[in-house]
Amino acid sequence: MTSRQQLRSHIRHLRRSLSAEQQHQASLDLVKQLLPRPEVQQAQHIALYLTNDGELDTSPLIQALWQQGKSLYLPLLHPVVQGYLVFQLYTAATTLKPNQFGIGEPELNCSLLCPVSQLDLIFTPLVAFDAQGQRLGMGGGFYDRTLSQLEHSSEKPALIGLAHDCQQVESVPVEAWDIPLPAICTPSRFRTFSEQ
Numbered sequence: 001m002t003s004r005q006q007l008r009s010h011i012r013h014l015r016r017s018l019s020a021e022q023q024h025q026a027s028l029d030l031v032k033q034l035l036p037r038p039e040v041q042q043a044q045h046i047a048l049y050l051t052n053d054g055e056l057d058t059s060p061l062i063q064a065l066w067q068q069g070k071s072l073y074l075p076l077l078h079p080v081v082q083g084y085l086v087f088q089l090y091t092a093a094t095t096l097k098p099n100q101f102g103i104g105e106p107e108l109n110c111s112l113l114c115p116v117s118q119l120d121l122i123f124t125p126l127v128a129f130d131a132q133g134q135r136l137g138m139g140g141g142f143y144d145r146t147l148s149q150l151e152h153s154s155e156k157p158a159l160i161g162l163a164h165d166c167q168q169v170e171s172v173p174v175e176a177w178d179i180p181l182p183a184i185c186t187p188s189r190f191r192t193f194s195e196q
């Protein structure tokens, strides 16, 4: 096992071990941290994700953002180009079906897709992060690939990683393709990182 795989499996175990009560409190604290942020207030088209594998529960956040009239989008595994994500509109009326990882996804409807560069804000899932904003994901490279498409785009969504506090580590072993996050929000605080 590489150190990245070891770290991934250790932190995934830690977050799955949180109690239902800890998960519930964390999901409410996250909303309190995020709602006042200008990045969130100024955004209209916001991508987020449905919780899996002990991740911070995004459902209270989703409800709060819908209440504020925001348009929300969920990632779908790209139907044609393997390893990439597309983002599709998510409303209270959307029917979900599990993807190959068992995570709920809307059924593909191309007229409801939002190009990544047109999103105002993307909340990214992550497994581990460090004090430099480096992020380690589930290992599929989906977010790294999808966000790398923005490199030459003049319009870039704001990026905020979401995680439990216990997902912070001393240092994430970095690979060339890893895209550091400018901000990460946990239930206890909103952290920003300067450009490397």
Ligand SMILES: Nc1nc2c(c(=O)[nH]1)N(C=O)[C@@H](CNc1ccc(C(=O)N[C@@H](CCC(=O)O)C(=O)O)cc1)CN2
Residues within 6 Å of the ligand: 049, 050, 051, 052, 055, 075, 085, 100, 101, 103, 125, 126, 137, 138, 139, 140, 141, 142, 143
């Ligand atoms: N909630 C959520 N949605 C997300 C992501 C995420 O990290 N969290 N992704 C972020 O990229 C993408 C999906 N990436 C994933 C990559 C691996 C596994 C996973 O469970 N892997 C299993 C092996 C599964 C298999 O091979 O069938 C494992 O490692 O145990 C899940 C999601 C898109 N949607």
Ligand SMILES: Nc1ncnc2c1ncn2[C@@H]1O[C@H](COP(=O)(O)OP(=O)(O)OP(=O)(O)O)[C@@H](O)[C@H]1O
Residues within 6 Å of the ligand: 125, 126, 135, 136, 137, 138, 139, 140, 141, 142, 143, 144, 145, 146, 148, 175, 177, 178
């Ligand atoms: N921009 C990219 N272009 C091509 N391949 C990439 C890119 N980014 C990552 N990959 C490939 O994806 C695989 C998984 O990458 P990595 O371990 O960094 O995923 P991750 O950050 O943990 O997952 P995710 O981004 O889905 O949360 C690696 O084999 C890597 O080569």
